[in-house]
Amino acid sequence: MKLIIAYVKPFKLEDVKLALRGLGVSGMSVGEIRGFGRQSGQTEVYRGAEYQVEFVPKSRLEVVVDDDLAEPAVEAIQGAARTGEIGDGKVIVVTVDDVLRIRTGERGGDAL
């Protein structure tokens, strides 16, 4: 199994979720992070002076999928999160040793 971590533009999260659902992905976990990268942060004004916020708010989603679903999921995420502008984000794939569903104790694929 694979753990897919993706940083996406917050307003794209909705689309990404739908795309993953489309693949039959049952669930996911989402947090907020401050992203640093090529995309420059928002300009803000304070006391008549403009300055740039260093980071960009991004949504960070984690989804565990079976190996065969990994590639389709990555592509689904890209398709849904893409705007073509700098700052669209990254998708990271990591191998998972094991997954367990707390409620039932099921392991591996059954836990998803």
Next chain:
Amino acid sequence: MKLIIAYVKPFKLEDVKLALRGLGVSGMSVGEIRGFGRQSGQTEVYRGAEYQVEFVPKSRLEVVVDDDLAEPAVEAIQGAARTGEIGDGKVIVVTVDDVLRIRTGERGGDAL
């Protein structure tokens, strides 16, 4: 070494912590996430109309342990976080290449 990631119901976090302490796990890191899955979110009312929040707030904990402690830790988490209801959450195990304690520069098991 293993990195264990678990999504649990927030009010179970306390018990999970105690269970891990019981195993001699020295520390952990906890964040908040929005969980999407089988469990349906809370109902809210707005202007006389009821609707369901799509996500469920969950606590996400990360704990790094030595290989031999991994399985016991996973079981401890399950035991402590389980309510038997949908939405109890998942436990994910990932292999760690290396760990370092910033203060001392210790590596591997000593870093924990």
Next chain:
Amino acid sequence: MKLIIAYVKPFKLEDVKLALRGLGVSGMSVGEIRGFGRQSGQTEVYRGAEYQVEFVPKSRLEVVVDDDLAEPAVEAIQGAARTGEIGDGKVIVVTVDDVLRIRTGERGGDAL
């Protein structure tokens, strides 16, 4: 490629960022977590009684780097985040199967 996860004291984040930039690391993702470990939390007063907060707020950063940059990055983080006091935090290294840049679809090193 490697995914480096580090828990550091929030006020050290700035230095860590600069250190990584120094290595030519193009970006990173930062979140806030509650840290449990040896370092004891802040004392607070409520109604004339003092008590200790169990956790310590920490910054959690994630950075993906090419294999050859992993070790230098880990050392850079340690160098920048170290105060020598308990609670300086940990650095965790995990192997990444693949990375993708959403905007361009580039994979692997090019995606960074």
Next chain:
Amino acid sequence: MSAGDVAWVLTASALVLFMTPGLALFYGGMVRSKNVLNMLMKNFFTISIVTVVWVLFGYTLAFGTDAAGVVGGLDHLGLRDVEGEALLFMVFQMMFAIITPALISGAVAERMRFGAWVLFTTLWAALVYPLVAHWGFHPEGFLFAWGVRDFAGGLVVHINAGVAALAVVFVLGPRRGFGREAIRPHSLPLTLLGTGILWLGWFGFNAGSALAADGVAVNAFVTTQIGASLAALGWVTAEWRRTGKPTTLGAASGAVAGLVAITPGAGFVTPLAAMVIGLAAGVLCFWAVSLKFRLGYDDSLDVVGVHLVGGVVGSVLLGVLASSEVNAGVTDGLLFGGSAFFLKQVVAVVVVMAFSFVASYLLARVVEATIGLRASEREEIEGLDITLHEERAYVVGE
């Protein structure tokens, strides 16, 4: 006026001014966190805009020497010859002229540009409000002269603003996602705080409209308290029965609906009549705020459902419950045989709604045609605070 009367009207004026920041918080809590500053700013800046307009010519258009019952003359341009008691009356009325357009900001929340708001408010405060104020408040305004009564602004303030809100919303269109996703208040405590401030200020609004510290002021004070309380009770009870849950937003909205509904009659009806008006307003406005979903217009923070509907309920029920015993300045309502007065109230409601709707609709079109009304899609998605004001409401962890 005795020093006591002056003391009370000064106090009342201060309390009414305080209502606009209160309204800003009431509305600000109901929008999403990315738009709260824009909401606050629209209200605070309206104070500045209307103060200037009112001083320069708004006051004289409303309260200058009457011309054909329609508008005031220019004799008080730039406050010429406005001194002493007249100056006090001018500033008390100024506070009404300020909050009326401010009320509209709730309907256009989260999508109307700030610049467009500034232009629209300036025009509205200059061309619409003074006329309606003249008709309803000036002794020779055609509605007042005809016998219509509006103690503290049911017609002039609430119906006027409520129907204007509806007109602007038609031009502006709904927020992205309206109807599909639930757009939730980002801070109900802020909204409750605003409610408390509005309730406080409304005592100045209604009891101050007696322009004296006398029995009429006391009666208006008491009916105001009763109207607000009963409407909150009515609204919460209604929603409790429908959804099984009493909500804080319901309690807050109900209180405001009651304050709106008692405004036209505060000095003209008995405390017990105020119970009826409050209860009716609470139940009817609760029902009214659900209309927008069914009819599909995005009156974002329910200016129509609360101020227009509440104002109509109050103005019409005044036609029923007005008592010349409470106040010799009004003729008896339907209940006491005054069918004529009742009809006049209904006609007045229709007249003000018609005029204000058309005028506001045209002004909105003018603004749209000139500088544009609506924020871009990107601005709306990222939020008006950061895109239009380059500020962030909340910065934590620094």
Next chain:
Amino acid sequence: MSAGDVAWVLTASALVLFMTPGLALFYGGMVRSKNVLNMLMKNFFTISIVTVVWVLFGYTLAFGTDAAGVVGGLDHLGLRDVEGEALLFMVFQMMFAIITPALISGAVAERMRFGAWVLFTTLWAALVYPLVAHWGFHPEGFLFAWGVRDFAGGLVVHINAGVAALAVVFVLGPRRGFGREAIRPHSLPLTLLGTGILWLGWFGFNAGSALAADGVAVNAFVTTQIGASLAALGWVTAEWRRTGKPTTLGAASGAVAGLVAITPGAGFVTPLAAMVIGLAAGVLCFWAVSLKFRLGYDDSLDVVGVHLVGGVVGSVLLGVLASSEVNAGVTDGLLFGGSAFFLKQVVAVVVVMAFSFVASYLLARVVEATIGLRASEREEIEGLDITLHEERAYVVGE
């Protein structure tokens, strides 16, 4: 009453009404974020409930023609024959009848069901408050007639509410985790805001109780300011010495404790005496709020420690420091040789405590036996806002 007196009592009434939203924020900031809306709602809704009860029969039970010194007659049922100055007095007193039960909400925070609160408050406002108000405020109430004095509600409001809070807490039981984990305020800025509003409103509460804009009002105004300031000073100094840290919650609680303690004597003692009362209240209440941990009752937001203890301190010290020179309406206190008056004050404190405790305890039992008092474990864990009101106080990042 001159127009000046009416102006002041109208202003004071508005300020006292504003205290209840202020109290809502003061309490709301002290609870956890999952329960803040429930806290606000309990307070706001209490305004509605008590307004109805007071208008219908509460007022006449308290201030109707005296029956045996115990209760008022039904001559003013539904405000019959309550006009002019009497109407003004009615609404000023209404605000006291509202905030008194609202004070209790702080003790039962985070676990009492909303429905149970509604029922309890209705019963309490109908059966307990009017009686105590009659005894302490009505010229023929047995305590007042006997010579006991309570300028603005030390007995009638604060001791009454404080002891009722204790009684209800006994029936309700502690919050989960009370004593084990520290249950921290979720927003101290909200609490400080509430403190500011309470302080403002208290000028109306105390100086308004003179029912005139005269020297007594001025004296009450000054002693109120001094009492609050000295108590904040005393509380913060005491905790600074004990814990080494001065806290904002301490400053806020101290100020309120001082306002409570000066309430019974505001119009009866000199400014310097007010310094003594304030200082004593600050130090003693700081000590008192720690009792709940030792004795193990969960008076969640310290209604007992602040209002009961503060009220007792103030009422008893009034027995010591009352000066007939300041106000001919009171007899000299112990310090000036008035031992009789001192004893009467002590007796009055005991009487009110005994009655209010028993009555409140019984009412709480009745509610428990009928619809139940307490939220379920799940509701308490997940929070009353989402489970009882299906609302969330703060929604960020949308």
Next chain:
Amino acid sequence: MSAGDVAWVLTASALVLFMTPGLALFYGGMVRSKNVLNMLMKNFFTISIVTVVWVLFGYTLAFGTDAAGVVGGLDHLGLRDVEGEALLFMVFQMMFAIITPALISGAVAERMRFGAWVLFTTLWAALVYPLVAHWGFHPEGFLFAWGVRDFAGGLVVHINAGVAALAVVFVLGPRRGFGREAIRPHSLPLTLLGTGILWLGWFGFNAGSALAADGVAVNAFVTTQIGASLAALGWVTAEWRRTGKPTTLGAASGAVAGLVAITPGAGFVTPLAAMVIGLAAGVLCFWAVSLKFRLGYDDSLDVVGVHLVGGVVGSVLLGVLASSEVNAGVTDGLLFGGSAFFLKQVVAVVVVMAFSFVASYLLARVVEATIGLRASEREEIEGLDITLHEERAYVVGE
């Protein structure tokens, strides 16, 4: 004084007291979340400190029998023989004595220790404020006697506090990171709420300074409303032109700048003159707040840019626009041929600035030399709330 006058001054006193919590929120919203409680605490505790100082000897030093035009005698030590109207005047003036040092807290935000603040404020309230108040407000104070006029505290309150802020900042030094990183407000809604409260309170501040409910009070009320509105308009317009963005912080700061600037002349100038003063203050203060970055002193929340500059603008423009027609108590300004009066106003500004700067600088040095002024680096980094008060402003998710 008639009951009406008493009613108004009581109301005004309550409103002015409310300004200090308002200021606490205004400032509290502008600091980082780790320092907000310290900011609130400094303001609230100042109320306690100054109340004690003022009652014991501050009042008599300011308003006791004049000695050589420089200071008041000790005849009213501990409020001896201060009764009735004098007692009312005492408490109204007390509120001014409270908010003046509180204003300074904005300049030293986020780095001055709480203990140091307590000591400094005590000394300043005892030694600096009473003198300046005597000079400007006491009939025999040398400035007043010479013909200088300061209606409600442009010199005594704002210039005095603003220049003191500058002096303390010189001793204290800048915050870590000042100039390098942008230190952003953590909650602008809190700041806007504070602005609303300040605006409300300012009606008491200025119109209350007439000490009667008369025409002068009305004029002051109107000019206050106009000054605030125009300055907000001026500030926002200026920044809109410079940065292309109108900000809520700009609107809030502009309103306060206008309230400051109109303070010295509120009862002495016409409404139209108030427009000029407000507009000038808005534009000039907007320009002034950018100075600190260029000159490198860390006046954290712009006490100098808003209160000092605004106070100077208002006091000097009063020298130009004062009209004896508006108020017989003032001589005509430059515009009406009163060059003498203009010069006196300028001299008074210089005198107060010189004295207050030197005195405040010395007091700051004394505190630094004794208990130390500044928080440690660790305290500053981790935040003053948790390190000095062991409290956290916001605790979410519990």
